[in-house]
Amino acid sequence: MIGGSRRLAGGWIGEMKVAIFGLGYVGAVSGACLAELGHEVVGVDVSGAKVDLINRGEAPIVEEMIAELTAQAVQLGKFRAITDAAAAVHASEISLVSVGTPTAPDGTPDLSYVDHVVAEIGAALKGRREPHIVVIRSTVPPGATEKRFAPVLEQAAGEKLGQRIHLAFNPEFLREGRSVRDFHQPPFTIIGAMSDAGFEGVKRLYDGVESETIRTDPATAESIKLLSNAWHGLKVAFANEAARILKTAGVDARKALEIFAKDTVLNISPAYLRPGFAFGGSCLPKDLRAMISIADKGQASAPIMKAAIASNEAHLDAALAAVRACGRRPVVLFGLAFKPGTDDLRESPYVALAERLIGKGYALQIVDPYVDASRLMGKNKEFIEREIPHFVELMARDAEDAVDAAEIIVYGHATGVDKGAIIERGIGKVLIDLSGDKELELCGADYRGVGW
Ligand SMILES: NC(=O)c1ccc[n+]([C@@H]2O[C@H](COP(=O)([O-])OP(=O)(O)OC[C@H]3O[C@@H](n4cnc5c(N)ncnc54)[C@H](O)[C@@H]3O)[C@@H](O)[C@H]2O)c1
Structure with a gap:
């Protein structure tokens, strides 16, 4: 009408x-x-x-x-x-x-x-x-x-x-x-x-x-249109790639993806869609590799799953490049566990970044009160003792002292108190934000986002 x-x-x-x-x-x-x-x-x-x-x-x-x-x-x-x-x-x-x-x-x-x-x-x-x-x-x-x-x-x-x-x-x-x-x-x-x-x-x-x-x-409006179509293309290609892989394992992807899409909390939702640092932890990299191995075994091509790992590596490279662009100066890294509030170091991208910084000769301190070597238990204790024993001496006891001693602050995550130390004492230092924290943008440091 x-x-x-x-x-x-x-x-x-x-x-x-x-x-x-x-x-x-x-x-x-x-x-x-x-x-x-x-x-x-x-x-x-x-x-x-x-x-x-x-x-x-x-x-x-x-x-x-x-x-x-x-x-x-x-x-x-x-x-x-x-x-x-x-x-x-x-x-x-x-x-x-x-x-x-x-x-x-x-x-x-x-x-x-x-x-x-x-x-x-x-x-x-x-x-x-x-x-x-x-x-x-x-x-x-x-x-x-x-x-x-x-x-x-x-x-x-x-x-x-x-x-x-x-x-x-x-x-x-x-x-x-x-x-x-x-x-x-x-x-x-x-x-x-x-x-x-x-x-x-x-x-x-x-x-x-x-x-x-x-x-x-x-420019944001223009980018939303392109992002939308790129995302839709990626979704279609992901569903089709998943189907090819699952078929080799005898699974009907039509059934699997129908149920998969019912999860509107994690799967079809804003979760995991916030720009930040590389993914890691004990599940995502491991299970992506598992999907790729099923594809390889069944001779199904899996370029998207493989590219997700390559893209994650590229993000890590971008963080390292941001630090290197500042010259070789003492660095304090906030956050070591793969997620805030946990002591899980397995496949943490912050561990990977710290390793690369050490490899490039940076003087490094790390602030993460959840990763206190004396309190670490089970798998994490074993991991730190076996994989990164040299990290124990890099762990700073006091965030304020660590900020004072550094010229480059790399921010992954921190407790509220430790973030306060950055805001109060980070003025005049370079702050490389891996997490997209808007509060830090205003703190008086020379703020540089890894992807924004
Ligand atoms: N098709 C879609 O579903 C869709 C959805 C959203 C956005 N878009 C975007 O919108 C734009 C248009 O897409 P479309 O599919 O309608 O394109 P289209 O090719 O169907 O139509 C474009 C029209 O513009 C006319 N035209 C060319 N030069 C002209 C001129 N100087 N003066 C007047 N008319 C002129 C052409 O004769 C044609 O009729 C593209 O940028 C496209 O990416 C398309």
Whole structure:
């Protein structure tokens, strides 16, 4: 059902005059759905055939529900299409850019179609007085909106952005095949706005769509779209790789993965998705190796499982490189056990990092009160005596003294009291954060995150 604008105490809201550049999957679906929300939409495409189709009330794409929605929107005069970019801009208060960003021969996304359209919109806005919001919806690499399209728009319009003309990035999360439903029920609405007015305008566009609206900077918004698709690709490839491996062991992965996905606490959840340091401990590396050995035995290829181990090693290398970039100065490492609050040292990535630092000749002290050699029991005592007896003398008794004696603080994890010692006494020292602790960023040290 095509809706109309709604009148609230403050005036008419909901209805906006919208231009959509690029009437492919994203543009055609957005056009029909935004018209359904009550907006007045003019689509623009270089393809006269697509423009004609829409003006006849026919959708230029095949997609569930889109034929009916397009016909209805066009019939009600809410959706039309033209090839004249300037005329579309002049008839609108907001322009959405959803032209293609295909892969260029060198593997990078070809942004020239977006450049072209942004320049066209800028030229159409030049010398006019009406406010306008330009919204990039095509998938582009982080930084493109602010560093590449903003200068193009400013130059073409002949004025600075943020006063009359606003620019934002607003990713599209629709899935082909069910894109109309996804338009109405997106996982979230992300607005990478460069100004408040830009944010408010894009938010108004989705008035009537029920989802959480998140405002962030354009580069973060751009990266979320790429991360999402990379993650979805990784999930599909993981499921298929798991199936190949399990098949060699006589297990039906359809059954196993169905049950696996029921765990929304650890498996399908934000758990293990926070950037930090390398994984380790007594289970993850061991069981990844077990999966790889099953694959190798059954002659099934397991590049993802193998790459997980290689990627973990690369993270360890990155931490070592961050320390080495500071020159050879005394280091204090906070955290030795693989997890805070435990004394388990088996396959701890902090042990691996400490070993490499010692190997490179660093003077090293380690602060981890849970790993007190005199209190270590069972397997851990055995491990320290057998594998790393030389660590006993590196363990600092007092965090404050250890910070004072060091010039580089490497932070894995610490008790609240020991973290207090870093915050109080770390000023002027280099602090390499392996854990992504926002509190440490403000502590007055020369803060360097390992991956942020
Ligand atoms: N297809 C999806 O499911 C999907 C989902 C989310 C995001 N995206 C992203 O959105 C963007 C568009 O994807 P799509 O699948 O809709 O692309 P598409 O190739 O189906 O459509 C792009 C349209 O842009 C038109 N166009 C090219 N240059 C133009 C110009 N100068 N002026 C006006 N129109 C022009 C083309 O004629 C075409 O109709 C891409 O960056 C894509 O990665 C796609």
